[in-house]
Amino acid sequence: MISLAVHCAHREPTLAIEWADLGEEERRYAYFFEHYLGELVMLSATAVSKTWWGVVGYPPETFAMWPYRDAVIGFARSSFTSDSSFGKLCHSSRERDARPTSSLRCWMSSGKHGAASLAPFAVEELSSLEPRVWLIHDFLNAAECAALRQLPEALVAAEVMVSNEQGEVQESRTAALGWLEKNANTANVYHRAEIATGLSMESAEKLQLLNNGVGGHYMQHTDPVDSWLGPFNGDRLATLLVYLSDVAEGGATAFPLVGLSITPRRGSALFWFNLKENATGHWQQDESTQHGSCPVLRGSKWIATIWIHERAQAPDFNYTLP
Incomplete structure (x- = not known):
C-alpha cells in the first residue's frame, strides 16, 4: 500500500496521503516518511501551483504532509x-x-x-x-x-x-x-x-x-x-x-x-x-x-x-x- 501511495504521488499527489493512510503499521509509516516525504512535498507543491488553484480555486489538503508524520506517528509528542x-x-x-x-x-x-x-x-x-x-x-x-x-x-x-x-x-x-x-x-x-x-x-x-x-x-x-x-x-x-x-x-x-x-x-x-x-x-x-x-x-x-x-x-x- 505504501508503494501504491508513492506511485500515486507521481500521477496525483493530492491523493497520496489518502493512500498512505490505508497502509500498514506505524513502522511502515516511519519508513515511508523517511524516504519519500521530501519527494512528495515537492510533487504536491507543483500540483498546487499548476492544477488546484486553476481548477478549484484553493489548495488541497496536501499541505498536511509537513505535519503528517508528527500527527500520525507521534514523533513530536514532546511539543x-x-x-x-x-x-x-x-x-x-x-x-x-x-x-x-x-x-x-x-x-x-x-x-x-x-x-x-x-x-x-x-x-x-x-x-x-x-x-x-x-x-x-x-x-x-x-x-x-x-x-x-x-x-x-x-x-x-x-x-x-x-x-x-x-x-x-x-x-x-x-x-x-x-x-x-x-x-x-x-x-x-x-x-x-x-x-x-x-x-x-x-x-x-x-x-x-x-x-x-x-x-x-x-x-x-x-x-x-x-x-x-x-x-x-x-x-x-x-x-x-x-x-x-x-x-x-x-x-x-x-x-x-x-x-x-x-x-x-x-x-x-x-x-x-x-x-x-x-x-x-x-x-x-x-x-x-x-x-x-x-x-x-x-x-x-x-x-x-x-x-x-x-x-x-x-x-x-x-x-x-x-
Whole structure:
C-alpha cells in the first residue's frame, strides 16, 4: 500500500496521503516518511501551483504532509503532550467553560451605533471572567466564507519555530497562510467587524487567511506583539477570529488557562481582548488569553483573523461588545 501511495504521488499527489493512510503499521509509516516525504512535498507543491488553484480555486489538503508524520506517528509528542492543559482540552470533547455558566448570556446585538438593527448579530458569551470571550454567530454567510478562501493566489507554507518555557525550540504552527490586502474584496469583512465589535478598524492589520490540513495546529500563545508594531499602531488590543469552514474532527480553539474550547463552525467569529488596563491606567498583556489551535484530525480548517490595534480607538471605548 505504501508503494501504491508513492506511485500515486507521481500521477496525483493530492491523493497520496489518502493512500498512505490505508497502509500498514506505524513502522511502515516511519519508513515511508523517511524516504519519500521530501519527494512528495515537492510533487504536491507543483500540483498546487499548476492544477488546484486553476481548477478549484484553493489548495488541497496536501499541505498536511509537513505535519503528517508528527500527527500520525507521534514523533513530536514532546511539543504537543496530552498531559498539558492545552493537550487535555484538545483531547477532550468539552466545548465550554468548566466554570459555572449561570452568569453567561446571549443577546441580539444591533452593533455600533445601532448599525445592525435590521440584521442584528447573535452574540453568545462564552466566558464572563478573564478572559472574556464572545462567539458571534453567522458573522459571515457560506458564500462570503467561500469567497475569502478563494482570494489568495498563493498560500505560503508556514512552520514557525518557537521556544517553550525551558528555552527548548519546539514546533508551533503547521499551516499554509496568506495576507489579504484591505481592498474591495475584504471591505465588507472590516466594515462588519467594526459594527460588531464597536472598535475602529483604522489601525487593524491585514486580514490573515490560514489553512490547516490534517495534523495542522498552533501551540498555545498570546497575540500581542509589543515591539515591532507598538510604536506605530499600539499593540494588538483585540482579536477577531472567523471560521471559514467546518472541521470534520479536531481543530478546536482552546484557551487552556480557563478550560475553554470552541469547535469551528463555518461563519461564526470568536472575539476577545488581548490587553487589559493595569493599576496605573496603562495597557498590559492579558496572560489569561493564552490560546491555541488543536490539531485537525479529519478534514481541513480555514480561518480568517483580524488583529485590531490600540491606535484610533475612542479613549472611552467599552471593554465589551455593543
